[in-house]
Amino acid sequence: MPTSPPEEQPVYGVVKLFQNLSERERYENMAELYAIIVTMEQLERAYVRDWVPQTEYTxxxxxxxAQYKSILNLxxxxxxxxxxxxxxxxxxxxAAWKRLQTGVPLTVEHATLSDHDPSKSAKYVAETVQNFITLIDSLKLNRHAVDEIHPILxxxxxxxxNVTTLPVDFESKPKLLDWLIKLNQMRASDELDQDxxxxxxxxxxxxHHAFYRCLSQNS
Structure with missing residues (x-):
């Protein structure tokens, strides 16, 4: 009994995304950006659901x-x-888009008290005062580049x-957060103009003055 010829299997060609090393690097960089966004989304969701400790999340x-900012340059x-x-x-x-636009972890954007040690209250106050003075002095010394200002802010x-005695609606935090977001959306090498x-x-x-007023009211 004659047998039927074997059914031909379709042959799929290999589709190359790139023709040279430069194009290959381009696609790898875009893949890295994709991965960072997806990972950030999962991290934000995990933190909101309390699946990740605060310190590990931060x-x-x-x-x-930091990786997002670096890959954007590429x-x-x-x-x-x-x-x-x-x-x-x-x-x-x-969630990832909001966090990447804000440029700081949720724990920096909003006060989270779960990991705070009340015995370190004086230390937190001293750190805040030092950060105020350092940033103000840096600006007065003409250090106006984003990569000089953003870390201190x-x-x-x-x-x-970290200062738990401050009211939740401390009047100056929204303005400082707005500056942080604005700096995050600039390039590291950009500089603030005089205005x-x-x-x-x-x-x-x-x-700074409002911070001292709140401390004196709570003392």
């Missing part, structure tokens, strides 16, 4: 934010708009959150 989130020409990139690749990651926000420096100094000095 460390991991800070690292992802994909700038290919990804001029991250939101458009997310839409193109169907990345539904609203981030430390200041964290130390303010911005003057306004930031004004906001910092007002916040």
């Amino acid at each position: 460390s991991a989130c800070s690292k992802l934010i 994909v700038g020409n290919d990804v001029p708009n991250v939101q458009r990139f997310m839409a193109q690749y169907r990345l539904n990651c609203p 981030s430390d200041l926000m964290q130390s303010l959150n 911005q420096v003057r306004q930031l100094l004004f906001d910092l000095e007002n916040a």
Whole structure:
């Protein structure tokens, strides 16, 4: 009995995304950006659900934010708009987008008291005062670059959150947070202009005075 010829299997060709090393690096960088966004979304969800300890969350989130800033420098020409990139690749990651836009962990943006040690209250106050003075002095010494200002302002926000005697709605925190977000959306090499420096100094000095007023009212 004759046998039928074997059914031919379709042959799939290999589709190359790149033709040279430069193109390969381009796609790898875009893949890295994709991975950072997805990872940040999962981290934010895990923290909100209390699956990640506060200290581990803060460390991991800070690292992802730093990686995000670094990769943006590499994909700038290919990804001029991250939101458009997310839409193109169907990345539904609203929590990640908010955190990356804010540029600081949720624990810095909002006070979280679970890991605070009441016995270190004086230490937290001293750190906050030092951060105020350091940032104000840096601006007066003409250190206006984003990569010089942002770390100190981030430390200041964290130390303010550590001072549990401050009211939850401490009047100056929203303005300082706005500055932190604004700096995060600039390049590290950018510098504040004279008007911005003057306004930031004004906001910092007002916040410094408000901080002392709150401490004196609680003493």
